Amino acid sequence: MIKVAINGFGTIGKRVADAVTAQPDMEVIGVSKTSVSAEAYIAKEHGYPLYIADLGKKPAFEKAGIEVAGDVDTMFKAADIVVDATPGGVGEKNRPIYEKLGKKAIFQGGEGHEVAGFSFNAHANYKEAENHQFARVVSCNSTGLVRLIHALDQAFGVARVRAVMVRRAADPNDVKRGPVDAIVLNPASIPSHHGPDVKTVLPHIDIVTLAMIVPTTFMHMHSIQMDLKKETTRDEVLKVFENHSRIGLVRKTMGIKSNAELREYTQDLGRPRTDLWENGVFEESVSVLDGKEFYCFQAIHQEADVVPENIDCIRALMGTVKDPDESIRMTNEALNFVAIG
Numbered sequence: 001m002i003k004v005a006i007n008g009f010g011t012i013g014k015r016v017a018d019a020v021t022a023q024p025d026m027e028v029i030g031v032s033k034t035s036v037s038a039e040a041y042i043a044k045e046h047g048y049p050l051y052i053a054d055l056g057k058k059p060a061f062e063k064a065g066i067e068v069a070g071d072v073d074t075m076f077k078a079a080d081i082v083v084d085a086t087p088g089g090v091g092e093k094n095r096p097i098y099e100k101l102g103k104k105a106i107f108q109g110g111e112g113h114e115v116a117g118f119s120f121n122a123h124a125n126y127k128e129a130e131n132h133q134f135a136r137v138v139s140c141n142s143t144g145l146v147r148l149i150h151a152l153d154q155a156f157g158v159a160r161v162r163a164v165m166v167r168r169a170a171d172p173n174d175v176k177r178g179p180v181d182a183i184v185l186n187p188a189s190i191p192s193h194h195g196p197d198v199k200t201v202l203p204h205i206d207i208v209t210l211a212m213i214v215p216t217t218f219m220h221m222h223s224i225q226m227d228l229k230k231e232t233t234r235d236e237v238l239k240v241f242e243n244h245s246r247i248g249l250v251r252k253t254m255g256i257k258s259n260a261e262l263r264e265y266t267q268d269l270g271r272p273r274t275d276l277w278e279n280g281v282f283e284e285s286v287s288v289l290d291g292k293e294f295y296c297f298q299a300i301h302q303e304a305d306v307v308p309e310n311i312d313c314i315r316a317l318m319g320t321v322k323d324p325d326e327s328i329r330m331t332n333e334a335l336n337f338v339a340i341g
Ligand SMILES: NC(=O)C1=CN([C@@H]2O[C@H](COP(=O)(O)OP(=O)(O)OC[C@H]3O[C@@H](n4cnc5c(N)ncnc54)[C@H](O)[C@@H]3O)[C@@H](O)[C@H]2O)C=CC1
Pocket: 007, 008, 009, 010, 011, 012, 013, 032, 033, 034, 035, 039, 053, 085, 086, 087, 088, 089, 090, 108, 109, 110, 111, 139, 140, 171, 302, 303, 306
């Protein structure tokens, strides 16, 4: 069993912890919190040993009825690998600790590529992870883009990508962020960070991205155009998506035309935390003009799509499963995850 420590038990960390627990070949040996919070109670409910950075805060946790297993250093030492899911920028500060302890670690998309020097996506570059101590799972939007671009690049070749990200303003629990009544260009300059981020995994792709933020909390929406190298048809493109284990199709017959209706659907499917782990490509939007000009809309659930990628990244860095397809299959099966559509 691979022993996994989760540093930062927040939106991403708690989901990765549950996904690790579901796998047959890995276990959570501890999670960390900085202060007493609802998530600390969830860690207790799930039976995850809770470690804290500052042992001076131990009495506050104990007063709240939450047992503290020790400090985070103890947790790191007991682990084979650390999933660092701390807020963006904190991972960079944690890296020297993992280096000193000689521990493998996975960082998230809030960190720059340089934090690990290797950015990961299971379908695109799983095998390259071997012999790396560190990896960074690219951000939620970049993960969604990489999955789609890589799939079409494998099938038809991708000459260039132009994409617009309509980004959710905040996660549902994030009461401090906005906007509440605005569409904010984020950034107003071009490109947004997503294009360069895609290139950390797929360096040969010509891509330019634009991004804005709208007052929603659940899912980003992408408007994507790609020029393909080989002529193809809409049906052939749909077949590529149908055969991809992490690209889902929102079928025209479902009548879903928004993030809100898609959320209702994943909720009704009984997905844990309503998570859409796959890209939600809207079938009706999939178009191929003049044989080479591809268009689509896709929904990306920001809290969820990087979760299975973190699981595959654990196996890829540990070198326990060499075949990406086998790891992806194991991850999806353990999560009871079959892409929609
Ligand atoms: N929420 C999202 O939509 C996505 C987030 N990411 C990335 O994942 C990373 C984590 O983001 P979230 O889970 O959203 O953040 P979050 O704020 O929900 O969770 C972070 C957790 O880390 C803890 N923490 C804070 N400082 C810490 C420290 N110094 N040491 C240990 N723990 C500490 C917090 O208490 C919290 O439990 C970031 O890099 C973010 O950019 C990636 C994809 C999507």
